[in-house]
Amino acid sequence: MFSLDQLSAFVAVAEELHFGRAADRLNMTQPPLSRQVQKLERAVGARLLERDNRKVELTEAGQAFLTEARRLLALVETAGDLARRVDQGAAGTLRLGFTATSAIRTLGPLLRRLSEELPDVDVILHERVTPAQIDGLLRGELDLGLGRPPFDSDVLDSRIVFREPLCAVVPGNHRLAALGRPLTSADFSGEQVISYSPTQARYFHELTVRFLAASHPRIEQRVQQILTVILLVAAGRGVALVPASARHLGVEGVTYCALDGPGQAVELHAIWRRDATSPVLQRVLTMLPEHH
């Protein structure tokens, strides 16, 4: 087998068609260069350069081999670059989990920043509810998730990337829509409230229960998706609590009302394995917005 040095030697000679100049270009003297080319020809098993004491020219086999040699040397350069870029997190793939809700306001800007700052990172998107994201993170199917508490913070690390108020969504013709002031827990007394699945959307379930604990509304339905909740509200099945960004979903026939009182902040967390080593992940984490 031949060596890369032999290839460089051959390419230099093939381009200069002169051993002396080629040797200069390679910062060496002519005799070892001649020997390298001879070795290469022996290794390949074909005469690549026709040379007498007056001129040097490529044989047909040399012509064909030259293009291959150039290709090979180019690949040598790019292979190193690629590995370095992957090592620094500038290239590779990021398997990103997200909840449907996080797509409303957070996912778009994040993806835009990623494609601007790390254009060689392929982002593979997986829409999942938070527990499925956590499962995916632990199984190694996902690198990063965008979800809600709770999660096991021994194994998983996290950072808040978005915080917004909780608000109420009510049918457009509902009495609460006309109040024109922030709603309190007491306002929901006797209302039919649509809430969330305690297992699949535990975070919103608990936010809802906590806010409404004082009044004792009828909580029914066990829905996973924010959008479903709002569509049910639009259909007149009740009222519900949703994150403020849900306004941007553009559902007709509902009104969004601010809430009064504490504990109505909705947090979106970026979540990843504490022991994750992916360079892409490390790099992405450094550019994640942080909200305290």
Added chain:
Amino acid sequence: MFSLDQLSAFVAVAEELHFGRAADRLNMTQPPLSRQVQKLERAVGARLLERDNRKVELTEAGQAFLTEARRLLALVETAGDLARRVDQGAAGTLRLGFTATSAIRTLGPLLRRLSEELPDVDVILHERVTPAQIDGLLRGELDLGLGRPPFDSDVLDSRIVFREPLCAVVPGNHRLAALGRPLTSADFSGEQVISYSPTQARYFHELTVRFLAASHPRIEQRVQQILTVILLVAAGRGVALVPASARHLGVEGVTYCALDGPGQAVELHAIWRRDATSPVLQRVLTMLPEHH
């Protein structure tokens, strides 16, 4: 710069994930192997293998570098072969990519004509899906591909070499099999449809979606290979659309039905680099059948 020996060393260790066994495979002892890998890592400027006293595993950079290294070593082999063949007066080599489907009706006749009319051209066959063929063409690993749109026609030139109807494949005992007339889009209403990967078999994916857009069937599965699709149909998992030549695959238990309506032509393109200079390629192109 690194050396080819270092690449072979790295590939061996990456495949064995064990320095001792890799050293055996390379007919050397473990200490110099360790040093070769260390030198390679220093030359590349990135850690490629994560190793402690118990286990060896690839880093992400190592994973990326491994594929490049394999590509490089493969090119080393073929470069020598190529030069030798040219040296021995053979007309040259055509590296031909093809999709599994194109082999059914097109590849055989093409190879027969090639060996008759250009007997001293060696054809090296590579079965790949279209995106992989395009990648190979751009990297210079392939001279000519047989694939499906879409591809970048700025860099690549192409010619249609085969055109055939799209048809439906359904289980033999399926109600659609008994109709005895060309099927329309509406016939698929409510059927379970097996379709193709939007990335790896984009052409058939889009043909399927376009034909069935009017009726709203349940499209599931994301398969790459035509044969797999037909086997799933035979297994009763649904119905699918395939090129007419798929009849010749000889799968038992399915029926092929013609389709009615427009837009059901399946085209196979010969694809090559617009800037390709290979004389072999030019000669092969002059004898390619052309369908308009």
Added chain:
DNA sequence: AAAACATGATGCAGGAAAGGTATCACTCGA
């Protein structure tokens, strides 16, 4: 808990391979 084992890294000596200098063999133009 201690000993035996396994694995990758390191120190050192011998040998293969590459580079440099001097020189040769040959061609061509003055």
Added chain:
DNA sequence: TCGAGTGATACCTTTCCTGCATCATGTTTT
């Protein structure tokens, strides 16, 4: 005919790689 220019060869020096022995460390066995 002679001198300049070119690639090949001879010989020596230097560099780098290999193999053996050994170390450091973590795992399994007793």
